[in-house]
Amino acid sequence: MAIQNNRLTAEQYEQNFSDIHPPFETQNAALVEANRCLFCYDAPCTKSCPTSIDVPKFIKQITSGNIKGSAHTIFSSNIMGAGCSRVCPVEKLCEGSCVFNLMDEPPIPIAKLQRYSTEKAMENNWQLFERKPSTGKKVAIVGAGPAGLSCAHVLSKEGVDVTIYEKESKGGGLMTYGIAAYKVTPQFCEEEVNYITAIGGIEIKYNQELGKDISLAQLKKEYDAVFLGIGVGIARQLEIPGEKLEGVVDAIQFIYDLRAKGYPTVPVGDKVAVIGMGMTAIDAATQAKRLGAKEVTIVYRRTKDEMPCTQHELDIAMLDGCEIIWLAAPKKVKSEKGKVKSLVCSKMQMGEPDASGRRSPVDTGETFTLEVDMVIKAAGQTPYEKLIKKFNIQHSAFKIKTDNCATNIKGVFAGGDAVNGGKEVVDAVQAGKDGARAILKYLKLC
Ligand code: SF4
Numbered sequence: 001m002a003i004q005n006n007r008l009t010a011e012q013y014e015q016n017f018s019d020i021h022p023p024f025e026t027q028n029a030a031l032v033e034a035n036r037c038l039f040c041y042d043a044p045c046t047k048s049c050p051t052s053i054d055v056p057k058f059i060k061q062i063t064s065g066n067i068k069g070s071a072h073t074i075f076s077s078n079i080m081g082a083g084c085s086r087v088c089p090v091e092k093l094c095e096g097s098c099v100f101n102l103m104d105e106p107p108i109p110i111a112k113l114q115r116y117s118t119e120k121a122m123e124n125n126w127q128l129f130e131r132k133p134s135t136g137k138k139v140a141i142v143g144a145g146p147a148g149l150s151c152a153h154v155l156s157k158e159g160v161d162v163t164i165y166e167k168e169s170k171g172g173g174l175m176t177y178g179i180a181a182y183k184v185t186p187q188f189c190e191e192e193v194n195y196i197t198a199i200g201g202i203e204i205k206y207n208q209e210l211g212k213d214i215s216l217a218q219l220k221k222e223y224d225a226v227f228l229g230i231g232v233g234i235a236r237q238l239e240i241p242g243e244k245l246e247g248v249v250d251a252i253q254f255i256y257d258l259r260a261k262g263y264p265t266v267p268v269g270d271k272v273a274v275i276g277m278g279m280t281a282i283d284a285a286t287q288a289k290r291l292g293a294k295e296v297t298i299v300y301r302r303t304k305d306e307m308p309c310t311q312h313e314l315d316i317a318m319l320d321g322c323e324i325i326w327l328a329a330p331k332k333v334k335s336e337k338g339k340v341k342s343l344v345c346s347k348m349q350m351g352e353p354d355a356s357g358r359r360s361p362v363d364t365g366e367t368f369t370l371e372v373d374m375v376i377k378a379a380g381q382t383p384y385e386k387l388i389k390k391f392n393i394q395h396s397a398f399k400i401k402t403d404n405c406a407t408n409i410k411g412v413f414a415g416g417d418a419v420n421g422g423k424e425v426v427d428a429v430q431a432g433k434d435g436a437r438a439i440l441k442y443l444k445l446c
Contacts, residue, residue: 003247003339003374005267007292013263016290020182020316021086023115030116034062036100037108044097045110050430051078055094055110062113071121072128074114079153080146082118083175083192084426085111086184089279091312093426122195131200132159137443140165140223142210145173146425147229147416149196150432151439156201158436158445163223164202167209173231174417175425177256180283182290186259216391220411225439228393228400228407228414229432232381232422238275242333243377247340251276251284251378258287269374271295273343274322275330278308281378282317288376289320296322297370301329301348301361331367333375343370381422405431405438413438
C-alpha cells in the first residue's frame with residue numbers, strides 16, 4: 001500500500017473530474033423543460049430558496065426567449081446565481097419543493113435552467129446592473145467568499161466604494177477552494193468573481209489576512225463600516241492517537257490542493273478512510289476515488305437518519321464505489337515506519353434521546369480495524385477562535401453574535417458561515433445581502 005500522486009493518465013483525470021451536472025445540450029431541450037413549469041402563483045420553489053429567486057418568473061422569461069431578463073431576475077436576488085446553479089443542494093431546496101414531486105413526476109430542473117440563463121449572461125458579459133453615483137462612503141469587507149462578494153455587490157450598486165481584503169490569492173472562498181472540482185472548476189470561480197466585480201467600485205486586495213496583514217482597528221479607522229465574511233476555516237481535530245501521522249490529512253486541505261495545485265500533483269492512498277458524512281466528506285471521498293484510490297470507506301458515527309449530506313450526495317459517493325460504515329467512530333490511527341497502516345474504530349449505537357429529543361451515539365466498547373494507508377478528516381470545521389478573541393467580538397461557541405448583522409463593535413457587521421457556523425453557499429449570499437442592507441441603514445443611505 002502506498003500514497004502516491006500521478007496515478008492516472010491526463011485523459012482519465014479529465015474524464016473523472018468533468019462536469020457532474022452538464023448543461024442543456026440544445027436550446028430546445030431547455031425550452032421543453034421550461035415549458036413544463038406550471039408557474040405556480042405561490043411558488044414553493046421560490047419560498048424554499050434562501051435568496052428568494054423568483055423561479056416562475058425567470059423560467060417564464062426563458063420560454064419567451066428573454067434570456068437577458070431571465071438572468072437579471074436571478075442575479076437580482078442572487079448575484080452568485082451561476083455558481084449556485086452548480087453547487088446548491090437543490091434536491092432539498094427549490095427542486096425538492098417543486099409541485100411535480102407531489103404528482104410523482106420529475107421536478108422542473110430549476111438549477112439547470114438557472115445555469116442556462118446565467119451562463120449565457122456570463123459568456124456574453126451582459127452587465128445587467130448599473131452602479132449609482134458615488135456616495136463618498138467607503139466600506140471594508142473581510143473575505144471574498146460568497147457572503148463578502150454578495151455584500152460588496154449590493155453596496156456597490158448603491159454607490160458605496162468597497163475594498164475586499166482576502167487572505168487567499170483568489171476570490172470565491174469555499175466555492176473556489178472547498179468544493180469538488182467536478183461541480184465548479186477554479187476557472188469558472190475566477191470568471192464569476194470577475195463578473196460580479198465588473199460592476200465597478202469594488203477592489204479586491206489579495207493575500208491580506210485579518211490579524212496578520214491588516215487589523216480590525218486599522219479597517220475601522222480607514223472605512224465608514226466593516227463587514228466580516230471570514231467564514232469558518234479550521235478543521236475540527238479528531239483528538240485521537242495517530243492523528244499527526246504522515247497520511248492523515250484534512251479534507252478541506254485535500255480539496256484545496258486538488259483545486260489549487262492540479263489533480264496529478266495530489267497524493268492519494270490505495271485504501272482511504274474518510275471521517276464524517278457532511279458535504280465536504282462526500283466531496284473528499286468521491287475525489288479520492290476519482291484520483292485513483294482503489295478503496296474509499298466513509299466512516300460515520302451516527303446512522304443514515306442523522307447524516308448531514310443529502311441523499312443525492314450519498315448516491316454520488318456510492319455510485320463512485322465508496323463504501324459506507326455507519327455507527328463507527330475513529331479511535332486510533334496505527335502506523336508502520338511512521339506511516340498510516342490502519343484505522344481502529346469503535347462500534348457505536350444510538351443512545352436515548354436527551355432533553356432536546358436528540359439522540360447521540362454511544363460507544364459499545366467493541367472495536368474493528370480498517371486496513372488503510374490514508375485517513376481524510378472531514379469532521380467539520382471550527383470558527384476562527386483566536387481572531388474572535390483577539391478583537392473581542394461577542395460570540396456563541398465562537399460563532400459571531402449579531403443583531404441584525406451588527407456585531408458588538410460599532411460599525412462592524414458580520415454574516416455567512418462565521419455567524420451561522422457553516423451553511424450552504426446560497427445562505428452566505430443571502431447573509432451578504434442582509435449585511436449590506438444593515439450597513440446602508442447604518443450609513444443612512446436608505
Ligand atoms: Fe414551476 Fe415547480 Fe416552481 Fe411550480 S414549483 S413554479 S412547477 S418550478
